[in-house]
Structures are given as structure tokens and as C-alpha cells.
Amino acid sequence: MALNPWLAIIIWAIIIIVLTGPMLTLPMFWSRMKPDPFRDMPFESGQVPQGEARHRLVMQYYPYLLMFVVFDVVGMFLFAWGISFTRLPLNASAFVILFIVLLGAPLGYALKLALNKENW
């Protein structure tokens, strides 16, 4: 029975949800889930939580998130090329090598900007 593989993936997805769903829904029936204002306070090793945490301290990794978006796209294009690399003449692959090399200098400058903590 040769099944369309995408259909097999969909069936697999449905089976996962159907068979692991009860792990989430059954506890709602048999375990206690009453809200209690003192017990449900966010855990902070015993003290009452108050105030807001500083958010400046994680802004220093923000440039990496921007770099991630760009290199995600780059990676996908490289995968598309990588499949047919052995079947292409070398001068065609030279363009993709040029593609990678052309991204090298901006990568370096981006890293230099990102590593400098004063900038963020």
C-alpha cells in the first residue's frame, strides 16, 4: 500500500496528538486544579515577588537575533545549491562560493558590532 508520504506525515501528526492528548486532558479530571492565590504566586524562593526585572541586560544579545534571520535565509539557499553540487560544473558553483565570501565581510562587521557591549 504505497501511501503518499505527506499523507503519512499527516496521519502520524494526528496519531501523536490523539495519543498524547490524554496526558494533558486526563489530569484535568483526576487531579486537583483549584486556584489558590498564595500557592499560585510565582516562585521566587519564598519571598513575595515585586517589581520588574531589568530588561537592559538581555538587550545585548539582540543583534544575534537579527543575524539569525539573515543567516537562516542564507542557509536555506545553500541547501538548495548543495543538492546539485556534484552535478554542476565548477564555474557554476563558483557563484555560490562568491555568495558565501561576499557575506563574509558583513558577517565580520556585524560580529564586531554585536560583540561590543556598549552598543546595546
Added chain:
Amino acid sequence: MVSLVIPSDISFVVLTAVTIIGAIIALQAKELIYGAIALAISFIGIAGFFALLDAPYLAMLQIAIYVGAVVVLILFTIMLVRRERGEEMDKRTDAAEGSMGLWLAGLLALAISGVVALAGTSLPTQAPAASLPVSDLGPALTLQYPVPLIILALLLSAALLGALVLAKVER
């Protein structure tokens, strides 16, 4: 080469519903985080469309880039602007203004489908989209379109550096 012909009517309807409802929720949600999640679901719907059109690589590309990177960026930005979940940044109290957009979109959809239905049989029928195997992308990129590839490299570099330079703090 396996083609992706699943019973396309029901999957098309489901994907359309998911995409459009996700987009509407993304616009109308009071909590921005729910809106971002609805946007992610809408993007997954679009990826499903790509898969239905026999372009599985593009579907995976869409999920990995849009849902995997762009939505993360949006979420991060939302979360850093407002920290506690109790506060609301932007109350949509004007319901009329919000639903006007929905009404306009609905009218437009009705108008277009009406025109298409009336034109009916006189529209030229197209052959179904040719199946493009993934292994054709490599030769196309390098042999047929090498110059756009290099321009793409420059464009990505410009986007990267531009984003970083704009986002950094000048001291």
C-alpha cells in the same frame, strides 16, 4: 518523484480557513502575544499552501524562516516592550473601526468571486503547475540566475548591516 496530490479540496478549504482566521486574529487580538501566535499559525497555513502546490522545499523554507525567525523577532520585541502580563499596551476600544476592515475585506472578496463566477467558462484554463523537484533549484540558481544570486548576497548584507546599525544605541 512523488507528487503531493492529496484530496486537494478539503485541504485547500482547511488551509484557507486557518490562514485567514489566523490573519484576522493577528490583527484584532487585544493581547499582542496572542496576535503574534496567530500570525505564526497563519504563516504555517501559507506553508501548507506551498506544500499543496507541489513545492515542499518552499514550504519548509517558509516555516523555518518566517515562523522560526521572523515570529521570534516579533515576539521578542513585544515581550521587551511590556513586561508584566497584566498590563495592556493598546486597548482596542473602537469596535466599529476594527470591524470596518473586516466588512471591507468581505465585500472585496464577494466582488472578486462574483466576477470570477460570472466570467466562468470564458477564462483560459491553465495546466496544473509543473512539479519542480528540489534538485532543479541548484542549477537554476547558479547557471540560469547567477547575477540575481550575487545581488541577493549584497541585499542580505545590506539588510543585516542596516538592521544592526539602526538598532544600535549611539553614545
Added chain:
Amino acid sequence: MVVFPPTTPAELIALILRVITSHTFITIIIFPGFIHLTLVVIFLTWYERKLLARIQLRIGPLYAGGPGGILQPLADGVKLIFKEVMIPYKASKPLFLGIPLMMVFLSALPFAVIPFGQHWVIANIDVGLVFVFAMTSLFPSMILIFAWASNSKYPFLGGLRSLFQQVAYEIPMWISTLSVVLLAGSLNLVDIVKAQEKMWFIVPAFLSFIVFFIAIMAELERLPFDLPEAEPELVAGWYTEASGAIFMLIFMGLYMKLYLMSSLVTVLFLGGWWGPAFLPQPVWFIIKTLIVATFIIIPRGVYPRIRVDMLIKTGWTRLLIIALANIFLTILLINSGLLAAWGI
């Protein structure tokens, strides 16, 4: 023989038997499908505890059912299912309950494309590798959403750290597998394994193997990349507020991801199901995957933790440069014809 729709009970039984013994049903439900996945994940939790215990000169689970506490994960599961699920004050209830289920879903979904044997794969699609990477790239966003939905400071900080760590190591992970794609010439995981019949890809792509191994240890948040769950600092990181069934779902999702990444290493670098013929192919696959999982678990008992900013910097600078350099090395290697004896 088989009539659909069945009209008599005998025909119904014949239809059921036909479905149950069909290859698709066996692959989806039994192997490498749901039953095998659940059993291996349960085994891995026990295995990790025993292994770490031996490294740390302890004994580990001992009493739960039989020698060596083999039923300990079952006892843990039963305990967690009956515990109360505490939803933090003003946390987002649908997100808090729904995201762990999505995590398990996303960890289990890529198993559809991983080949355990030449015909033991649920779905043999042409873009298998990119499918796995697309699914794993959804993890950071889910961790971020769950951490935010917990409405508490420790999880939120842990979630942000986890997000940056996983995002930092995704790109070296992808670029290092590019070497494998160059050598194999296909994104189809079955084809990649078939191309390793004569020589496993760990030999020509050794540097890629190292980069990939380090990257997946960071993706799995295992020591020495343990910062999102640094116990002395952040309690338990992004899943601090998870309790009971929610914690069990997250825990299962993490161990499924461990198994997924180990099997990905086996498929990409260790020759998948190839091995001498005295054992069937899936057995070789599972043996190799367990060996990889052992090497992922062992550093947890050995190494100290790496500081988060050093971690993220290393991912973006050193690993990325090594991965990119390795692409050029692989291109040189393929073009020099040294690998022609093994059919590349």
C-alpha cells in the same frame, strides 16, 4: 478478499487484519512509530539517571520494580500525572497548557522522516533534512512563549537565555550539515544513508561532525550548555512553573528531542542502518543512536557550566567560522577526487 465497506463481521475482521499487518500501520504505530518512540524515551530517562549515577559514583534508581530500578520512569510518570497542575497567578492558561503539548508534538513529528532501516521509514519525502530543521527551528519560539506565559521572572529570564542560546547554535548546526548534503547530493534522508554504504560521512566530514555534535548539545540544553536551567541561579529556567502533567510533557519533549538529535547524528554521519549483516538494519541504527546518546549524556556528569555570554559568543564566532570553513574544505575534498574510490 478484502471488501470495503465490510458488510459481515468476517469481512470486518479481514479488513482490520489487512490494515494491521500493512506496512504503513506497522511503521506508524509500532516501529519506528509511536510505541517504539514512547518505549525508547522512557528507557532514555532511566538510562540517563543510571549513567550519570555511575559517573558520579552513586547507584541511581534501584528499587522500582526489578533489578536496577527499570520501572522508575513509569513510577515517575504515574506520580506526575496525578499531581496537581498549578497555574501561576495571572498566567495565560491556554498557552500554559497548550505549549507543552505542542512541544511533544514538534519533537515527535520529525521522526516521520528518519529512516530506521531501508524500508522502515514512515514518510520518505524528498526534503527530509530541511523538514527536520524547520521543525526544530520552531522550538525557540515555543520556549519563549511558554516562559512568557508563566508570568514570573525566573522563567522569563531563563526563557530569554534559552532562546538566544538555541538561536545561536541553529546556524552552525545547519551549515555543518551542508557538508553532508554536498557529499550525498540529496536532502532525502534515505538517500543520504544509502550514499554512506561504502564510507560513513564522519570520515570526510569529521570537522562537520564535531561542529554538529557541539551544536546539538547546545540545542538540547545539556551541560555544559545548561545555563537556561542553571539550578543555583534560575531554579529550573523556563519550566520553573511547570508542575505535574505539564512538567511530564515538557520532560518527554526534551528526551524525545535527545533521541531525535542522536538519530540525526546517526543518519547524517554514522552511516544510518549500515552494518554487518548478522544483525537486522534497525538494530544497528538503534545501537549507534544509543551510543551517540551516551556521548551526549556523559558530559553532563563531567563538565562545568559555561557562562551564557561566552556560550552565545562561541556559537556565533568560532563555530560558525569553523562550519563555513568546512564547507570550503568539503568542496576542495570533493573536487580533488580523493573520494572517488567511495563513489563521491
